Amino acid sequence: MEGALRGAANGGHQARPVILDVDTGIDDMIALLIAATAPELNLRGVTCVAGNVEIQHVARNTGKILHYAGRTDVPVSIGAARPLARRLRTAPETHGPTGTGYIELTGEDRALGTTDYTAIPASRYLGAHVERHPGEMTIVALGPLTNLGAAVSTGVDLAGGTREVVWMGGTLEERGNTTETGEWNACVDPEAAELCLARGAIHRLFPLDATQDVIFTLADFDGLPETQLARIVREAVRFYVDYHRRVDGIDGCFLHDPVTLIAALLRGEVVTETISERLACDTSPDPAVAGSLYRTDDQRRPAVTIATAIDGELMKAELLGRLARAVQPRPSVSQTVGGRRRQ
Numbered sequence: 001m002e003g004a005l006r007g008a009a010n011g012g013h014q015a016r017p018v019i020l021d022v023d024t025g026i027d028d029m030i031a032l033l034i035a036a037t038a039p040e041l042n043l044r045g046v047t048c049v050a051g052n053v054e055i056q057h058v059a060r061n062t063g064k065i066l067h068y069a070g071r072t073d074v075p076v077s078i079g080a081a082r083p084l085a086r087r088l089r090t091a092p093e094t095h096g097p098t099g100t101g102y103i104e105l106t107g108e109d110r111a112l113g114t115t116d117y118t119a120i121p122a123s124r125y126l127g128a129h130v131e132r133h134p135g136e137m138t139i140v141a142l143g144p145l146t147n148l149g150a151a152v153s154t155g156v157d158l159a160g161g162t163r164e165v166v167w168m169g170g171t172l173e174e175r176g177n178t179t180e181t182g183e184w185n186a187c188v189d190p191e192a193a194e195l196c197l198a199r200g201a202i203h204r205l206f207p208l209d210a211t212q213d214v215i216f217t218l219a220d221f222d223g224l225p226e227t228q229l230a231r232i233v234r235e236a237v238r239f240y241v242d243y244h245r246r247v248d249g250i251d252g253c254f255l256h257d258p259v260t261l262i263a264a265l266l267r268g269e270v271v272t273e274t275i276s277e278r279l280a281c282d283t284s285p286d287p288a289v290a291g292s293l294y295r296t297d298d299q300r301r302p303a304v305t306i307a308t309a310i311d312g313e314l315m316k317a318e319l320l321g322r323l324a325r326a327v328q329p330r331p332s333v334s335q336t337v338g339g340r341r342r343q
């Protein structure tokens with residue numbers, strides 16, 4: 001559906017203009033599918049950042065997923081290839097060698113030529129939208145904050161110039177998934193996280209404390225329609241579940257990114273607990289502590305609204321329902337996705 005028509009499709013309400021910042025990534029992929037097909041959202045663009053995998057994989061996965069979802073009209077901006085101050089670390093053991101688990105979206109795809117890989121780098125792309133539409137844009141960041149940090153450092157007013165900036169990142173009381181007290185998105189680029197928090201560029205936060213309130217099992221995905229896109233999702237999730245079984249000892253996986261997207265923008269009542277805190281991110285050279293969020297009394301930084309609990313059952317039903325609609329058959333998918341493992 002073209003962006004211009006989306007307002008009418010949302011029961012007459014104007015669809016909310018959104019930019020997604022992603023490091024696609026298995027759970028980013030599911031968030032993208034849901035955002036691309038949600039009538040409530042007007043997906044104005046997707047910005048890519050290195051994190052789960054290197055930037056070339058993030059950009060290609062993102063373009064392909066949007067294409068399979070029938071959204072080649074959504075511009076994709078390629079952003080930071082490495083964190084602001086540190087070496088890039090990636091997570092092939094969590095997301096697979098190219099970011100989509102047991103499936104690889106690496107085959108040549110001529111139809112991708114229709115995706116608008118905009119030449120404007122992500123931080124400027126964000127800046128241009130914020131300046132052109134003051135107070136209107138919502139930015140949902142689902143990866144390390146490098147693109148947002150770069151935008152802030154060049155004077156983009158994410159704090160005051162947007163409707164809202166939402167971030168999936170960090171952990172408060174839950175054990176970290178990267179270090180003892182650190183969550184992946186925060187640990188990959190602690191300097192960017194600290195810069196954004198110090199400048200008030202994060203309004204709402206979804207840490208592990210909220211996103212880990214729901215576990216998705218492989219069986220949960222049995223109800224998806226039998227389409228090529230559903231097969232891609234299942235093969236990716238199967239990898240994610242294998243990882244979580246090994247590392248977390250759970251028979252299922254967390255889907256941090258789509259849980260954040262839905263809780264923040266599509267089904268707010270799933271959030272059952274929020275707190276408001278001034279936060280900072282540790283930027284020490286010691287990788288064992290860098291990336292940990294902590295509460296600060298620094299009155300100069302605005303408080304962040306933090307979701308600390310969600311209704312797992314409600315979330316699961318909402319996410320799976322939306323995903324089932326997102327993977328429905330589209331002619332372009334069967335033309336461009338073959339039956340081979342490598343796609």
Ligand code: BDR
Nearest residue numbers: 025027028142184185256
């Ligand atoms: C976050 O890190 C990445 O692995 C996921 O995509 C998610 O954004 C969870 O810690």
Ligand code: CA
Nearest residue numbers: 025028142143
């Ligand atoms: Ca992510």
